[in-house]
Amino acid sequence: MHSEKNTGIHLASQEYTPLKVATSGVYWDADFQNLLRDRDGSDRARFFPRAELTPTGVLFSLTDQGRELVADSKPMTRHKLPPRELDQFVEAMMNFQKLADDSQASNQAPPPDPTKIAFIKTFRLPDPDRQPESYRLAGPWFDQRLVVLWGYDRQPDGGSFPANDAQEIRQRLLPYVDPHHGWRRLSARLLHVAAALLLIFLVWTMFRSAQAPVNRCPTCQEKLTTEGVCQNRCADCGEHLRSGQCPSCRPRGQHLTVAPRQAIMTGDVVTAWADQPGLLSVDGYAKRQVTSANDKVHCRFPIAGDYAITWEPEAGELNGEFVRLSVRAPLSAEQPAAPFQAVLLLHPNPAAPGQTITAIDASFTDVPSRSITHRDIQWGDQAPWQTLAEAGSRSFPAPGCVQVTLRVTDDTGATASSTVTQVVTEQPIEPTAELDVTPTTCRPGEIVLARDLTPDWPESAEIQREISWGDGDDFAPMPDQEARHVFTKPGSYQVTLRRTDSKRRTVTATKTVIAQADIKPDADTPAAALLCRLALTPDIALVGEHVTATDVSGHTHVTRRQIRWTAAGDYEDFTPAENALVNPERQ
Known part of the structure; x- marks a missing residue:
């Protein structure tokens, strides 16, 4: 027995004894082959190759989709046969036996050929234990199919068994079934998927490496346009967007409301509220935890300038909101209203060496028919002028003071400028605390009022305010800027305010309160006192x-x-x- 590439397996005549039908002929006769492989035998043709007699023996060949399977097949060994192949092979042989039963039961004319019925009834399969080379597996290891070389005996005393009992066929082939074939097939599919993904990744990596490098903004790493402008900057003021909106010039937010927002003069009352719980802060003047739209914060700005009103929500899925207000002093009757004014804000100021400083344009115009068309900035006296959209932020490597100038131009060609001194220092800006206690001398049982007068710390958000009254209790949270207490015993008490910011920096302020029992009661005190x-x-x-x-x-x-x-x-x-x-x- 030898294999011929793309042809099949050749079995020499001295290596076998052909099986014969009891009446006449051998299994390989054309009529018997057609009966086995072609007559209602699509399920059997995949197992039994065609046998072609040659002068020197017999050639077995089986072609599937233009590919010869028998020549590349390997002898079946134990625990290698896929379970589904055994099930399909047994079913195919039982269907073959039904051909004889159906032919005998029908009253067809002419009557059925007794030779063909005898071929079906006496058909024998090779014994896998005595002729193991007759059972072969073709195809890749994860998708193998069974091929049976049939119609002969290689043993002198016989090497085949009757194929008319399904249990007999299954019993003889069961030791060769692979119990782990399902897992092997699944692992092969997973390997194919992993290999495909790896190939896609490698192709994509090669494609990306072949492209030109992308220029990105040093601040937010967003792609730059062909003109070198960051796509994440506001088109009007050049500031980087936050959550897709400009923090300086965006309109009224979804939850934060401020009224009024325009034409605010010194001394005017501004009201802010939010329809969701959060921390509402008015730049340097008020800070309150609000719970609903009815919880409003009012503030009066005595000094002209630019102020920020911020709202930080408690709900993590909401974004904080920011409103900028421009407060101006009243103009005298002799002073005409300016058509527009340049206002420059720098954040942070002061800053550390290497820290990014952002320039914010707060310029405005009082003439409805005019609008600002150009914004240019100069980062230092000898620095070149650049558009605010291109140079809206930068950093300085060394400490010092830099004069930063913003120049704005309206649609009539008129210009205005604003200059701000930017301080760059290596010295840390230490926060402070300020406490006021009233009264500082009281009787036991009298109410004492403590107020936190600390200004907002630069570049920091307060996360904790605590107070200790000095009468034995430890520090307790102080949620509001005011707190009240009653001393029950005479003595000298150290009232201490402690503030801690987001950088875990802590500062304290202390006042002394003296509680005296010998102070005259109100009934004995003169009215003037x-x-x-x-x-x-x-x-x-x-x-x-x-x-x-x-x-x-x-x-x-x-x-x-x-x-x-x-x-x-x-x-x-x-x-x-x-x-x-x-x-x-x-x-």
Whole structure:
């Protein structure tokens, strides 16, 4: 037995004894082959190759999709046969036996050929234990199919068995079945998928490496346009966008509302609120934790300038919002209104060497028919002029002071400029704390008011405010800027305010309060020595908004309290309930 490439397997005549039908002929006769392979035998033709007699023996060949399978097949060994091949082979042989039963049961004319019926009934298969080379596996290891060389005996005493019992066929071939074929097939598929993904990755890497390198913005790593401009910059002011919006010139946010927003003069009251819980901060003036749209923050700006109102939400899925306000001082009657004004903001200022500094254009125009068309910036006295969109940020490697100038031009050709001194220092900007306590001398049982007057720390967001009253208790959270306490025993107490920022820097401020039991009670105190203290919440209110008055004098023996809400009004009895201040005049 030898294999011939692309031809099949040749079996020499001295190597075998052909099997014969009981009546006449051998298995390989054309009629018998057609009966086995072609007559309702599409399921059997895949197992039994065609046998062609030659002068020197017999040639077995089986072609599938133009490829010869028998020549490349290997003898089947134990635990190599796929289970599905055994099931399909047994089913094919049982269908072959049904051909004889169907032919005998039918009353067809002419009657069935008894020779063919005898061939089917007495058909024998090679014994896999005595003729193992007759059972072969073709195809790759993960998708092998069974091929059976049939119609002969290689043993003198016979090497075949009857093929009319399914249990017999299965029992003889069962030791050759591979129990792990399913896992092998799955692992092969996974390897194919992994190889395909690796190939795609390698091709994509080669494609990317062949492309020209992409220029990116040094600040946000966004791609630069062909003109060298960052795509993540605002087209109007040149500042980098945050969450797809410009923090300086974007319109009203989705949750933060500020009123009014334009034409704000010094002394005007500005109200801010948010419809979602969060921290609402007015630049340098107020900071409050709000819970709903009814929780509003009011502020009056006594000095002209640019201010920021920010809202940081509690919900992590929401984005913080930012509104910039421009507050101006009233113009005198002799001073005409300027058509437009250049305003430059630098953040951060001061900054550390190498730290990125962003220039923000806050320029405005009071003439509706005019608009600002060009914005140029000069980072230093001898530096060249550049457009703000191209040079909106930069850093300085060494400490010093730099004069940064913004020049804006409107559509009529008029220009205005604003110069800001940028400080670059290696010295850390240390935060401070400021505490006010009223009164500093009291009796036991009198209310003491502590207020945090600390200005906002530069480049830092406060995350914790705590207070210790010095009477034995440790530091306790101080959520608001004011806190009240009562000392029950005489003594000297150190009231300490402790603030901690996001960089874990901590500063403290301390005031001394003396509680004396020998202070005369109010009934024995002359009227001129009485001290009265009043707190209003809020101290800046809108028209019609409720204002709460609280007596923080600390007196215990008080027979009557009265309050007058306006200079022209009458005194009325004071109660702790809320009192409405209707139509207040601007103070």
